[in-house]
Amino acid sequence: MNSYQQFALDALGDSTRRAIVDRLLRGPVSVGKLAEEFPISRPAISQHLRLLKEARLVIDEAQGTRRVYRLNPEGFETLRSYFDQFWIMALTAFKEKVEEQ
Amino acid sequence: MNSYQQFALDALGDSTRRAIVDRLLRGPVSVGKLAEEFPISRPAISQHLRLLKEARLVIDEAQGTRRVYRLNPEGFETLRSYFDQFWIMALTAFKEKVEEQ
DNA sequence: ATTTACGGTAAGTGAATTCTTACCAACAGT
DNA sequence: ACTGTTGGTAAGAATTCACTTACCGTAAAT
Numbered sequence: 001m002n003s004y005q006q007f008a009l010d011a012l013g014d015s016t017r018r019a020i021v022d023r024l025l026r027g028p029v030s031v032g033k034l035a036e037e038f039p040i041s042r043p044a045i046s047q048h049l050r051l052l053k054e055a056r057l058v059i060d061e062a063q064g065t066r067r068v069y070r071l072n073p074e075g076f077e078t079l080r081s082y083f084d085q086f087w088i089m090a091l092t093a094f095k096e097k098v099e100e101q
Numbered sequence: 102m103n104s105y106q107q108f109a110l111d112a113l114g115d116s117t118r119r120a121i122v123d124r125l126l127r128g129p130v131s132v133g134k135l136a137e138e139f140p141i142s143r144p145a146i147s148q149h150l151r152l153l154k155e156a157r158l159v160i161d162e163a164q165g166t167r168r169v170y171r172l173n174p175e176g177f178e179t180l181r182s183y184f185d186q187f188w189i190m191a192l193t194a195f196k197e198k199v200e201e202q
Numbered sequence: 203a204t205t206t207a208c209g210g211t212a213a214g215t216g217a218a219t220t221c222t223t224a225c226c227a228a229c230a231g232t
Numbered sequence: 233a234c235t236g237t238t239g240g241t242a243a244g245a246a247t248t249c250a251c252t253t254a255c256c257g258t259a260a261a262t
Contacts, residue, residue: 006116013114015107016220025190031239044221046240065229065238071191080184087181089126090172117250132209145251147210166208166259 005082007055008075016040017048021071024058028070108156109180117141118149122172125159129171 011017016038023029023037031049035042049069052058056075061068112118117139124130124138132150136143150170153159157176162169 006119009110009113009119010116012110014220015111018107018110025187032237035239040220041222042239043223043241047220050240062229065236067239073188073192076184076188076191080181080188083177083181083184086126087174087177090174090177115250133207136209141250142252143209144211144253148250151210163259166206168209 004056004075005079007051008057008079011051011055011057014048016044017052020045020048020052021057024069024071028061028068030063030066030068032066034069105157105176106180106183108152109158109176112152112156112158115149118153121146121149121153122158125170125172129162129169131164131167131169133167135170 012021019038020034023034031042031045034049035045038045049058049060053060053069056072056078058069058075059072061070113122120139121135124135130138132143132146135150136146139146150159150161154161154170157173157179159170159176160173162171
């Protein structure tokens with residue numbers, strides 16, 4: 001497991017950040033817009049976005065004074081392939097166990 | 102997103118629990134054995150296992166006074182299919198954005 | 203029946219995280 | 233140049249979370 005996956009799982013371990021990710025699924029948004037939609041302050045949103053960005057789950061882009069965030073499909077692809085692999089290993093281990101009996 | 106997936110992501114949001122999961126990938130273990138292999142106390146291990154169990158990521162089975170934990174492939178399968186779906190949605194959203202330009 | 207092994211739970215402590223307020227920098231419009 | 237808008241960062245408060253010690257219940261062994 002590489003370190004970005006570690007960061008990604010840490011990042012997704014918080015329900016607020018998962019809610020942000022769910023919101024970004026509906027399209028890119030600016031920080032201020034996000035803060036309006038959530039019950040926490042704008043700096044709090046910024047901090048969550050920083051973690052999501054470090055985990056490569058989101059990308060940001062400057063648009064004038066605004067900063068628009070969107071999902072990073074590559075980050076999720078990495079995570080998905082990890083789960084694919086993991087699931088295969090878990091299933092294999094499980095099958096071996098069953099066949100032993 | 103159903104609630105088990107929420108619990109699963111919360112559970113995998115901790116590095117110790119991820120290490121436990123990695124260990125279980127090598128096969129089923131008892132609580133005491135797990136505690137020996139980790140630098141934390143047995144009750145701490147028990148508490149982590151409870152969260153992993155609530156998230157349906159592990160299954161436990163009594164063997165005498167021992168309690169053996171193993172991975173639950175179904176739990177990981179659920180999570181994997183979530184990521185499959187998520188990734189598709191994220192990719193679609195991303196493509197739409199690109200095509201707009 | 204007692205003892206030993208094993209593991210779950212409760213309560214409290216310490217550490218890590220999340221949040222807020224205050225402040226600052228960058229860009230756009232007047 | 234000045235003003236308003238936007239958002240990142242710092243510092244500290246508040247909350248959450250992981251961990252330990254202490255205790256209890258259950259099952260096997262003597």
